[in-house]
Amino acid sequence: MVGIFDSGSGGLSVLREILKILPRERFIYYADNANCPYGEKTLDFIIERGRAITKTLLDRGAGIIVIACNTATGAAISTLRAEFPVKFIGMEPAVKPAALSSRTGVIGVLATAATFKTSKYLTTKGRYEDNTRIVEHVGEGFVELVERGILKGAVAESVVRRSLKPLLDEGADRIVLGCTHYPFLMDVIRKVAGPGVEVIDPAPAAARRLLEVMKEEGLPLEDPHPGVELVTSGDRGSAERLLKMIRYA
Ligand code: DGL
Numbered sequence: 001m002v003g004i005f006d007s008g009s010g011g012l013s014v015l016r017e018i019l020k021i022l023p024r025e026r027f028i029y030y031a032d033n034a035n036c037p038y039g040e041k042t043l044d045f046i047i048e049r050g051r052a053i054t055k056t057l058l059d060r061g062a063g064i065i066v067i068a069c070n071t072a073t074g075a076a077i078s079t080l081r082a083e084f085p086v087k088f089i090g091m092e093p094a095v096k097p098a099a100l101s102s103r104t105g106v107i108g109v110l111a112t113a114a115t116f117k118t119s120k121y122l123t124t125k126g127r128y129e130d131n132t133r134i135v136e137h138v139g140e141g142f143v144e145l146v147e148r149g150i151l152k153g154a155v156a157e158s159v160v161r162r163s164l165k166p167l168l169d170e171g172a173d174r175i176v177l178g179c180t181h182y183p184f185l186m187d188v189i190r191k192v193a194g195p196g197v198e199v200i201d202p203a204p205a206a207a208r209r210l211l212e213v214m215k216e217e218g219l220p221l222e223d224p225h226p227g228v229e230l231v232t233s234g235d236r237g238s239a240e241r242l243l244k245m246i247r248y249a
Contacts, residue, residue, distance in 0.1 A: 001026045001223060002210070003062025005053045008036035008147050009242045010181030011068025014091070015228070016246035017207035018066070022214075026223035028060050029243070034234035037143045038071040039112025039179070046114065050076035054084055056231070063219050066210055067091065070111055070178050074118030087217060089210045091180060093121055094202040098174035099128040101198070107132055108167030110139040111178030121178070135170045139163050139182050146181040147238050152188055160188045168193065175199045184242065 008031050030053050038046050066089045067073045073090030081088055098107040115121050141159040150156050183201040232239050
């Protein structure tokens with residue numbers, strides 16, 4: 001069984017990609033929505049939540065854990081790897097593919113305020129910023145939209161436009177979605193960004209990495225009881241709706 005967690009429903013965008021390549025596996029998804037958003041919390045708080053959630057997932061039988069949250073990956077993955085005898089797969093901000101494919105030499109990264117402060121993100125950025133201009137912006141209000149299930153329409157468009165504008169004004173032709181909530185707004189982001197801009201969701205790469213590590217570790221890729229068990233620390237409504245949406249996508 002694969003354990004997955006996020007501050008809320010965002011990690012379901014990663015589970016959606018995982019289900020495409022591991023359709024017969026069993027998953028336990030923990031949405032820490034009572035503590036969402038992580039993006040405004042301290043690194044210590046996020047590490048503490050990572051520990052508590054990891055314990056819960058292991059107690060429930062997870063054999064590998066996906067941190068389907070860029071903020072929690074940046075804040076906690078090295079601590080969790082040092083403390084727990086289980087493999088962790090984290091989210092990588094897709095700065096590399098964006099930087100290598102950009103024609104304008106300018107890429108935009110949308111992520112949470114906490115992610116931009118993590119050494120993991122700063123190290124990745126440092127590798128590419130000599131040759132590429134990296135423009136950053138917090139997707140302000142994006143997490144709240146997704147948690148409320150507002151994935152399209154005029155309100156979503158105006159919220160998205162506000163955070164995308166500074167990136168587009170600087171000439172970014174690649175936009176990296178550095179928070180797992182944001183891909184649920186993909187249609188709106190693409191519409192606002194326009195046809196000349198490629199929007200990159202790192203979830204498929206994370207799903208491929210999970211499969212690779214499961215094979216390396218000799219973990220079973222199927223379960224006699226395939227499916228998704230949902231655990232939430234707060235209200236279940238939003239996560240249940242999005243889970244239904246990704247399973248029938
Ligand atoms: N989904 C998360 C991420 O990938 C966190 C969003 C939040 O809780 O602020 O960063």
